[in-house]
Amino acid sequence: MPQTRYFFRGERAEAERAYASLERAYEDEGAPLAIIELDEARAIFEVSAYLDVEEGGDRTPELAVAAGIAPERVGREDLPDKDWMADVLAALKPVRAGRFLVHGAHDRHRVAPNDLSIEIEAGQAFGTGHHGTTAGCLTMIERLWLRRQPQNALDLGTGSAVLAIGLAKLARIPVLATDIDPIAVRVASANVRSNGMSQMVSTSVSDGFRSRAIRERAPFDLIVANILAGPLISLARDFRRHLEPGGDVILSGILTHQRAAVLAAFRAQGMVHRRTLTREEWVTLHLSR
Template identity: 50%
Template sequence: MTATLTPATHRASLAIGSERNARRVVDLMTESFFEAQAVIAAFEGPGGRWHITVHFAEPPDQTSIRELVGIAAGDEVAQAIAFDTVEARDWVRTTLDQLVPVRAGRFTVHGRHDRAKVAPNQLGIEIEAALAFGTGHHGTTRGCLELLDDVLKAYRPRRVLDLGTGTGVLAIAAAKALRIGLLASDIDPLSVRVARDNARLNGVGDLVTTIRATGFSAPQFARRGPFDLVLANILANPLRQMATPMAKHLAPSALVILSGLLPPQAQSVIAAHRSRGLVLERHIQVEGWSSLLMRHVD
């Protein structure tokens, strides 16, 4: 990775006594900013306090940052956030090179510098360091990977969709495990490009077809479906809204893995899909986030 020097970066720093709340802050920050906008690092310090640093390419909206942190960790922590400016440095490498590989079932998500740490019996998913946050280090992605690993132990789908692919981690994992062609979509053109590049980096560029699409509007969904397995790590509201079109693109007995929702949101997402003929098979929580495995029974 080449140096990424900037004239200056803008930093928000805070300390939290609860690991759970620290992870929630990191997760919400990750969900709220694109990779090019912010880089987030969290470290456990003496006495069990967690120190979180967020580097922004542009001056952040301090009020919005405090509101976001307040949701996850309370107003007292939010008001104690310190904002300052950091002189030029390779801040992407400084913060992200400290990320360790993350294992989820048979999958290991890692950066380029950790290739050698992937065990022989693991399927490595390499993500460029500048794009590492919001991938395997996020509880929603880890939950999806764990459910995917369990599903593939007893089931071999032929038509797979990764809806809202982001950096392409789930599509890459499925392609590596199944060695079949699959479809990956995202509403964001930058994510489509990043997912395509990551698929090539991981040797599955010929298997993962990436498209830009809103919901199920693109004609490729009809041509490539009906799907036997859908992976959708998005957010609770879009998952509820897309329950009906998703059901129309599912094969009989298809499996659907849903994530991107907090535990209190899980029941409404389950209910939205139950009314469209899907039943819950598993519900797991990873780092304060829910992931669901549902089966199409209509």
Template identity: 50%
Template sequence: MLEGLPPNDATHVMRVAAPRIPAQRIADLISESFDPAEVAVANFEQAEDDWVVEVFAGAAFDAEMLRELVEAAAGPAIAATVTFGDVEEKDWVAASLEGLVPVTVGPFVVHGAHDRAKVGPNRVGIEIEAALAFGTGHHGTTQGCLHAIVDAARRGRPRHVLDVGTGTGVLAIAAERRFHTKVVGSDIDVVAVRTARANARANRAPGVLMLHAAGAEARALRDNGPYDLILANILLPPLKRLARPLRALLAPGGRIVLSGLLTSQAPAALAAYRAQGLRLVSRRNIEGWTTLTLAVRAQRPHRHVAS
């Protein structure tokens, strides 16, 4: 996994080794704590359950702050092994792609251009390159949302879909390719919107409309709604703030998928949406991250989907 590409003038690197799940938590926490245009985080496997996290920047790190983040994510023993160094010259794009193997979720195969030939017949290939936006398909939150799209397809074909915080656009593209319907993707980050638009064109998803919008109350989102399926793969604080406006955008009988949540954060997100009259339909846990599917009125008993 690589969230962002190393800055062109990257001169500093932080490295730490850890088992897979702690390494992923370290990478996630650091990537959430910095501007992706200034700091890039790579997480890759060296051997079985032996992973390395590398953090790149063009300015010297605050070593104490980074050690504190590593300790918060993985404990003091691993934080004590953090090292800092200078960056050697290398082909950053090639290096970033080495660790991005194709990810398969149901019919979807999310891959980079270097693995285009590996997409088998009867699969829905979605080509996403590492970029300055979140969403290569490798993160548990993205995979959870892809599973939710597969689940939604079993219920029927939603007429309108909204992907809030679209990042690279991978979820919006997946929904358009699966449902062959109108999909709106939005993001507060103009770089993400440009990236998502380019990805939608590259993946021949003409039904995707990418909008630059702050939050869920933008007029353009209301004008294109209401939505039968809303995807929101962001973080807990904005998810809680969006509970009321997302509920207002939901069509009768529609569903909302929430992700970007550590398993421990799921109850707080659920409480915010229950206050808006929504009920839990299903929960999926993947590598310490939780994806929730909610509806105004649950049509079947709550079920737990094992990861």
């Protein structure tokens, strides 16, 4: 049956509310949903729902009611009938970041004997390693490890747990991986198990640093956070409070024009900038206390 993408745009609060409503409305149908940020400065997001539609049919009114928006705000894009997952898998080539190789199960044969393999399936969302910020963090983790050997690490905003898995495989140390989104934590936990890292990586839901798991494990000598510049700036003080003296932080999710603001926030907390790694329009920062 042909599939149609229905979409609309709005400010963050409205988009997130509508996305949650659509999740409930189409849970039984299993319709794929997506939410992406189109304009960071104005906080404009686009929400999409991929629905099966009978020939000649239109589910715009139904979706508008489910999302709680006016029907005229809903756009429609008819998609060709094809195997989208096959296309996704073909496009997602393995990503090399130093010794790390982020790949799907379909590319296991590409893993060399000395590679640190991180297997993440397409469709498991929250970061497959193909974003420049993830590769930047993995590269920075390996560079840091060559000079310093952390013993207790936190991956804040872990998403799919790519960074936590990579760090545990490289350093063979315990890593706590947290995220504000319970769905992300479930995905992260599954990825940790499938990569054989359950003995080293533990996962937990946490709103920033506010969780029992973080309180029990702090202070950390390495905190990695690949989130967004705004949350990083607002959490700068909490990073310092949960970091051992002499400890390190690796930060990403930062656009090049946001670098100065993030550095200023962390320098105000007594952090020292060690290195910046740039990939396209994104930067990864290494600072220490």
